[in-house]
Amino acid sequence: MSTIRLARAPDLAAVEALVDAAYGYYVARIGMTPGPMRDVDDNGYAPYIAAGYVNLLFDDDDACNSDNGAPVGLLVLIPKPDTLLLDNVAVSPAAQGRGFGKRLMQMAETYARDHGFDSITLYTQEQMHENLALYRRYGYVETHRAEERGLKRIYLRKSL
Template structure:
């Protein structure tokens, strides 16, 4: 199944917030508070052109947030609607993030996730990311990872 990410628009805001809520709410009990992505200002990310979405049958099913940094692109968030999980959409969004990173002139993509999100850490490792460090920031235990792009 082919998915083509497009820049999010203000009309996508509600769907984006719902996807994020569903994707991250299971981690609240593990972490003891809402994960960072649940607190982000998605209207501002949309306005800044940092958020891309994928639609299927006219409904937003997934999203990716990319933020240019000094020397690397930050993969700030990737999330998939529950109905689209297991369809390959998450991997498609990760491939899109890598393509957008290369198109922006970077050869590395970085991310961080909470150490309690063990499934995400394993997924990123399987897709070529390497752990670079673990730190506590803003009261959260974060795992930083990087992928050098060919």
């Protein structure tokens, strides 16, 4: 079982640690720091938390409870005028393979529908092959590619 709640200001360090753990192994593959880790360096998660964009996932079966334990996953959802941007979905390496990512992706779709969005947009980096394959399995379709901040990104969209 798992619990999802909005991140609060005291969760900032846990959010940043989770992002670093989830994306750290990509640094060698892509030869630079991935976008979500750059957001940590740019203090991007504090305003996301304050705006209510960051959702944390806790494993209720863990020895720690959701008030004191570390999150096993996170989801950053940013409303845009014409779509819901799934800015980040991450699962702790120690918790991967247990269905937490799927739970977060389902939550994004539920949130989008409940808030009147007819689509979700996300992006990943070209070298993150596993993520690209996963998003395609979930029904996301590539819309375009762009290079931003030196990162080669693939944009995808899912109609709801």
